[in-house]
Amino acid sequence: MKPLITAVVAALAAIGQPAPDFNARSAKGEFISLSDFKDKVVVLEWVNFGCPFVNKHYASGNMPKLQQTYTAKGVVWLSINSSAKGKQGYLDPPEMAGLAAKKGNQASHLLMDTDGKIGRAYGAKVTPQMCIIDKDGTLVYDGAIDSMATTDAKDVTSAEPLFVNALDAVLAGKPVANAKNKPYGCGVKY
Amino acid sequence: MMDLRVLMLIGGLSSPLSGAEGSGRASAEWVAASAACKPASALQTAIRLTVDPGWHSYWLNPGASGMPLRVEWELPAGWTASDLAHPVPERFDTGGLAGFGYEGTVWFPVTVTAPANFTERASLKARLSWLTCNETSCLPGNAELTLEIDAGPAAPTAHADALRAALLKLPRSANDLVKLRVTEKQDSLLLTIEAHASHPLDLTHREVFPATPEIIDSAAVIRFVKQGAAWTAEVPKSEYAPTPVPRLTLVIAGDAKAGPIELTWTAD
Numbered sequence: 001m002k003p004l005i006t007a008v009v010a011a012l013a014a015i016g017q018p019a020p021d022f023n024a025r026s027a028k029g030e031f032i033s034l035s036d037f038k039d040k041v042v043v044l045e046w047v048n049f050g051c052p053f054v055n056k057h058y059a060s061g062n063m064p065k066l067q068q069t070y071t072a073k074g075v076v077w078l079s080i081n082s083s084a085k086g087k088q089g090y091l092d093p094p095e096m097a098g099l100a101a102k103k104g105n106q107a108s109h110l111l112m113d114t115d116g117k118i119g120r121a122y123g124a125k126v127t128p129q130m131c132i133i134d135k136d137g138t139l140v141y142d143g144a145i146d147s148m149a150t151t152d153a154k155d156v157t158s159a160e161p162l163f164v165n166a167l168d169a170v171l172a173g174k175p176v177a178n179a180k181n182k183p184y185g186c187g188v189k190y
Numbered sequence: 191m192m193d194l195r196v197l198m199l200i201g202g203l204s205s206p207l208s209g210a211e212g213s214g215r216a217s218a219e220w221v222a223a224s225a226a227c228k229p230a231s232a233l234q235t236a237i238r239l240t241v242d243p244g245w246h247s248y249w250l251n252p253g254a255s256g257m258p259l260r261v262e263w264e265l266p267a268g269w270t271a272s273d274l275a276h277p278v279p280e281r282f283d284t285g286g287l288a289g290f291g292y293e294g295t296v297w298f299p300v301t302v303t304a305p306a307n308f309t310e311r312a313s314l315k316a317r318l319s320w321l322t323c324n325e326t327s328c329l330p331g332n333a334e335l336t337l338e339i340d341a342g343p344a345a346p347t348a349h350a351d352a353l354r355a356a357l358l359k360l361p362r363s364a365n366d367l368v369k370l371r372v373t374e375k376q377d378s379l380l381l382t383i384e385a386h387a388s389h390p391l392d393l394t395h396r397e398v399f400p401a402t403p404e405i406i407d408s409a410a411v412i413r414f415v416k417q418g419a420a421w422t423a424e425v426p427k428s429e430y431a432p433t434p435v436p437r438l439t440l441v442i443a444g445d446a447k448a449g450p451i452e453l454t455w456t457a458d
Contacts, residue, residue, distance in 0.1 A: 052321070052330045088327045125287060126255050149257055151321060151330035182404055182430040186328045187255050187287040 013122045015142060015179045019133040020121045024111040027081075027097035032109050034133070037076045041170055044131040045107065046124045047079045048089030049099055051186035052151040054127050060153035063128070063145075064104035070167060071108055079107040082119030087189035089127070090114065116190040126185035130163040132170055140176050141166040142183075149184035214331025215242040215322040220314075221349040226340040229308040232301050235337060236353055237261070237274060237318060240295040245322040245329075247296070249279035251401050253289030253408040257321035257330075259298065264315035268305025271314075274298040277359045278443045278450045279399060281411075284323055288409040290399055297356035304339070312339050361441045364389075364451035372438050372455045375424075379406065379435065383414060383421040383453065393421045393442065401439040401452065404428040412440075 012020045019042075023033040034042065045063070048054055057063040067077050081096060083089035091099060093112050100110050113119055122131055122142070132141035143166075146159035166176045210219040219238045227233040239259065241247050248256040263271045276298060279290040302314060319332040367389040373380040385391035398412035406412065407426040414421040427435075437456045444450040 050327055052328055150260065150319070151257065152319060180430070184257070185255060186323070187285040189285060189326070 013131070013139050013142065015139055017139060018137055019131075019139040022118045022121060024080075024113050024118060025093065027093045027100065027110040027112055029093065030109065032078070032111060038137070039135050040074065040076045041135055041167075042076045042078060042133040043070065043167065044118075044122065044133070045077065045079045046119065046127045046129040046185075046188060047081055047100075047105075047110070048083055048127040048186060048189065049103055050088045051127045053149075053185035056151050056153050057128060057145060057156065058103045058105070060156045061104065062156045064106050066164065067106035071106065073171060075167070075171070077107040077109075079105055079110045080113050080118055080124070081110065082113040082116050082124060083189040084116060085114055089189050116188075119188050119190065124188050126183050126187055128185055129183040129188075132163075132167055132176075134170050140170055141179055143178070143181035144183040209335075210238075210240070211333035211335060212331070213333065214320075214329040215245040215324075216240060216247060216320055216331050218318050218320075218333040218335060220316055220335040220337045221353070222337060222339065222347060223350040223353045224344040225347050226342040226345045227304050227308075228343065229304055229341065230306040232303045233339065234299065234353055234357070235302055236297040236299045236349075236356055237316065237335070238295060238297050239292075239318075239320065241293060241322050243294075245324045246280075246282055246289075246291045246293050247320050247322055249290040249292070249399070249401075250276050251290055251399070251403040251408075253282070253291075254287040255284070256289045256291065256323065256328075260319045262317040264317065265302075266312050266314070268307065269312065269314060270303045271316075272301040274300050275360050277356070278361060278397075278441055281397075281399075284325060288407075289323075290408070297353070297359075299353065299356055299360065302337075302339075304341075308341050310341055312341075313337075314339065358449065361450040361452040363454070365454055368451065368453055370438070370440060370453040370455040372435060372457075374427075374433075374435055378424050378426050379438075381412070381414070381423045381425060381438075381440070384419060391421070392445075392447070396445055397443040398423070399441045399443070401441050402437060404430040405435055405438050406431075 021034050071077050128145050130145050134140045145163045146161050148155040148159035169176050210217045217240050222235040248258050250258050282289045314337045316335045321330050367386045369384050371382040393414040400406040407428050410425045414423045439454040442451050
């Protein structure tokens with residue numbers, strides 16, 4: 001009998017440590033490695049368009065706006081779909097690319113992590129979960145997009161923008177104050 | 191969008207007497223023990239949430255994911271409402287994430303208090319939002335509920351008995367007779383419970399839930415064992431627990447002999 005693999009395995013990633021390298025196909029079929037982005041700040045965003053917490057940030061325009069704003073500043077933004085085939089949120093790559101475009105996704109790349117390797121390496125539990133890797137390749141943020149664990153789009157403006165605060169600090173070369181906090185959302189569908 | 195509105199309208203028409211409002215995978219209703227209350231007095235009410243079979247809603251501490259029930263009151267001038275009281279939850283494992291919540295119908299008691307100048311009739315409103323999840327997905331829902339109360343002597347409603355039963359299911363604070371202590375270790379917490387001699391306590395088969403989020407790892411099953419006069423349990427810390435741990439509230443489910451209790455420890 002094969003041992004049951006669950007989402008609760010020890011993650012390789014840790015704050016202040018080198019971010020684990022990974023590679024995957026994007027929804028558009030490109031082969032993407034984390035090591036392609038040496039000397040760049042990289043954002044990882046776990047996404048599942050079947051999740052109401054994700055849709056809160058797309059329907060409100062918050063996530064596309066952040067993607068546009070920060071990629072314009074030279075940040076590499078990787079949206080990651082870790083849903084397994086047959087689970088909620090999984091679509092064939094071309095359909096996934098189409099849905100992401102329809103939702104307004106403006107990430108640098110949307111990665112198909114269908115076997116869940118990237119998600120497990122980073123200990124991704126929920127969508128949307130956010131990670132930031134600094135220019136030196138160190139994991140400097142792992143947590144929530146903001147402070148209000150709700151599905152209501154109107155809460156986006158009143159929440160404390162935990163992820164944005166962290167990303168601004170990283171871009172300004174300052175230490176991140178709240179580097180690890182509990183992300184909210186729907187469980188990643190490994 | 192249109193579809194949803196038509197659906198809600200049909201839902202409303204099909205149960206004109208219940209006053210339950212639904213969306214997503216649940217429906218909610220606000221009921222009172224009495225149709226009337228006197229000025230400057232309290233009235234027992236409850237929000238009743240019914241979740242579709244196979245789905246669950248969430249406790250105050252939802253666990254690793256999920257979302258607690260959220261309420262925004264819109265009360266006439268001078269009226270107040272207590273917090274929503276939550277009964278003892280159940281434990282869920284959803285795709286490897288541990289959570290706490292409820293299946294089926296759950297009553298969340300809330301006490302409302304009328305102002306001294308209450309006359310005639312008052313219309314109280316509550317905007318409720320919730321999250322329901324099953325094994326594969328989550329759906330949010332919301333309802334705008336209204337409770338009409340007349341000024342006057344108590345007039346028990348058909349819900350009075352069920353409300354009384356719902357109150358008995360709530361954990362009672364037992365801090366005066368039972369002491370919880372928390373000793374912090376590297377990656378774990380040592381929990382010690384000692385009861386006053388007049389209040390014998392048997393925790394052998396009682397389920398324990400962490401009401402304070404992200405102090406104890408949500409996946410940890412908390413089992414107390416007897417050590418001398420005390421009961422102890424060592425549990426893994428949540429990876430998000432602040433250092434030092436400032437506070438912890440535990441809810442201990444009832445058994446055949448005793449009702450559910452709530453214990454709170456605060457760091458000195």
